Amino acid sequence: DTGVSQNPRHKITKRGQNVTFRCDPISEHNRLYWYRQTLGQGPEFLTYFQNEAQLEKSRLLSDRFSAERPKGSFSTLEIQRTEQGDSAMYLCASSLTEEQYFGPGTRLTVT
Amino acid sequence: GESVGLHLPTLSVQEGDNSIINCAYSNSASDYFIWYKQESGKGPQFIIDIRSNMDKRQGQRVTVLLNKTVKHLSLQIAATQPGDSAVYFCAENIGSNFGNEKLTFGTGTRLTIIP
Numbered sequence: 001d002t003g004v005s006q007n008p009r010h011k012i013t014k015r016g017q018n019v020t021f022r023c024d025p026i027s028e029h030n031r032l033y034w035y036r037q038t039l040g041q042g043p044e045f046l047t048y049f050q051n052e053a054q055l056e057k058s059r060l061l062s063d064r065f066s067a068e069r070p071k072g073s074f075s076t077l078e079i080q081r082t083e084q085g086d087s088a089m090y091l092c093a094s095s096l097t098e099e100q101y102f103g104p105g106t107r108l109t110v111t
Numbered sequence: 112g113e114s115v116g117l118h119l120p121t122l123s124v125q126e127g128d129n130s131i132i133n134c135a136y137s138n139s140a141s142d143y144f145i146w147y148k149q150e151s152g153k154g155p156q157f158i159i160d161i162r163s164n165m166d167k168r169q170g171q172r173v174t175v176l177l178n179k180t181v182k183h184l185s186l187q188i189a190a191t192q193p194g195d196s197a198v199y200f201c202a203e204n205i206g207s208n209f210g211n212e213k214l215t216f217g218t219g220t221r222l223t224i225i226p
Binding site: 004006035042043048055058091093095098099100101102103105 | 143145147153155160215218219
């Protein structure tokens with residue numbers, strides 16, 4: 001499968017714990033995006049990388065969130081001191097042009 | 112602020128019939144639009160896109176129409192099949208000429224194909 005992959009697919013954590021998600025984009029895609037999706041809503045943009053440079057961050061991305069793409073390939077999204085409101089599907093997408101291709105997402109449940 | 116919205120949250124269509132899903136956008140600066148299909152537990156799947164310099168684009172069984180005058184986008188699915196049952200999102204990109212990469216999504220329309 002040469003699509004976008006995300007790990008883990010599901011994560012259950014207790015409030016206050018830190019979590020880290022990984023995204024592996026389509027291999028030749030230089031742009032990588034993180035979105036968050038809550039039940040019944042469309043995805044909301046969080047942040048975007050071109051190669052290793054983080055070029056845009058949403059106001060949704062509080063100080064507890066950090067994203068990296070150290071070698072311009074895979075990316076990680078870390079949430080520190082998780083809160084129940086962080087429960088959502090975290091989606092990663094990649095692109096070479098305007099077409100963004102999404103991975104299956106990581107579903108986070110904060111208890 | 113700018114937003115992408117949908118007229119109907121749910122749509123049921125008899126198998127084999129055609130379906131039309133509508134979407135309104137409010138930002139006249141949007142120049143690129145995408146339709147995504149999302150099945151339960153999966154990420155959004157790219158269906159078709161259209162640039163603002165076009166008013167129609169066709170794919171396999173799908174057609175996207177763009178009416179810039181009234182800021183309206185529609186997705187037509189011909190000869191619907193049970194596998195078409197999903198939530199459909201339209202998304203817009205403002206300044207897609209590599210100046211703004213953010214997609215803004217609407218809430219979605221749930222399409223149910225009745226066998």
